[in-house]
Amino acid sequence: xxxxxxxxxxxxxxxxxxxxxxxxxxxxxxxxxIAPPNxxxxxxxxxxxxxxxxxDKPQLTKIGDNEYEAVMVAYAFGYDPAEPMEVxxxxxxxxxxxxxxxxxxxEIPGTNVNIxxxxxxMSQITHTFDKPGEYLILCNEYCGIAHExxxxxxxxx
Ligand SMILES: [Cu+2]
Numbered sequence: 001x002x003x004x005x006x007x008x009x010x011x012x013x014x015x016x017x018x019x020x021x022x023x024x025x026x027x028x029x030x031x032x033x034i035a036p037p038n039x040x041x042x043x044x045x046x047x048x049x050x051x052x053x054x055x056d057k058p059q060l061t062k063i064g065d066n067e068y069e070a071v072m073v074a075y076a077f078g079y080d081p082a083e084p085m086e087v088x089x090x091x092x093x094x095x096x097x098x099x100x101x102x103x104x105x106x107e108i109p110g111t112n113v114n115i116x117x118x119x120x121x122m123s124q125i126t127h128t129f130d131k132p133g134e135y136l137i138l139c140n141e142y143c144g145i146a147h148e149x150x151x152x153x154x155x156x157x
Contacts, residue, residue, distance in 0.1 A: 046119035049073055049100040060085040063094075070154075072097045074104035074117045077146040079137060084153040091156065092128045105140035108154070116141060129156040 003011075028034045049055045054071045058080040063069045070093050073080040087093060097106050097117045104117040108127070115123045129135065139150035 042122035042124070044098055044120060044122055046098075046100065049098060054096065055098055060087070060093075066091045068093045070095045072106075074099045074106065074139065074150075076101050076104075076144050077139075077150040079150070079152040082152055084134075084155050086155045086157060087129060089132045089156055090128065090130055092126060093154070094126045095124065097123045102143050103141050104143050104150070106137065107140045108135050108137055111135070114140070129154070132156045 044052055044055070050073075055073050058071050058073045060068055060070045060081070066088060068087050068091055070085060072095065074097055095106070095113070095115075097115065098121065099117045099119045101119060103119070105114075106117050106123065106125075107114045111127055111129075113125055113127045115125050117123050133156055135154040135156060137152045137154060139147060143150065
C-alpha cells in the first residue's frame, strides 16, 4: 500500500502523542497513585439516618482549638439541628451533612460553602468563619413545595 510521506509523518505524530498520553497516565496511576474518585467511602443507608452515627445526634461539637464539627441532616423542609448554631469568630467548622429523604442543597451565601446533599452519601465541607455575623444556611436544590422555607442559621460571634 502506498502512503504519502506527509501521511506517514502525521500518523507518526498521532502515535507518539498516544504513547506520551499513556506514559503520563501510567506515571500518574502507578507512580503517584492518582485515581478518579470511585469509592463510596462515605456511604450511609438513607432509610436509617436517624439510627446511624453520627447522624443519630445531629449537633455542633467542639473538636479542637476554635475548631468545630457540625453534623447535620437535611430533610424536607429543614435542617437538623434547626436552632441557630453558635461559633466564635475565626472558628473552623467541618460540616458533615446527609439527607434523610431527597436531594437537597447546602449553601452559605458569601462563602465557598456550597454542596449537594444526596441521600445515601455524607457530604463534607470545611470553612473558616473570620467575620462575625449571622450566616444563612439554605437549600439551593428544589426539593418540593416548601423548598423556600428550608433554612437555618450559623451565628459567628
Ligand atoms: Cu431542600
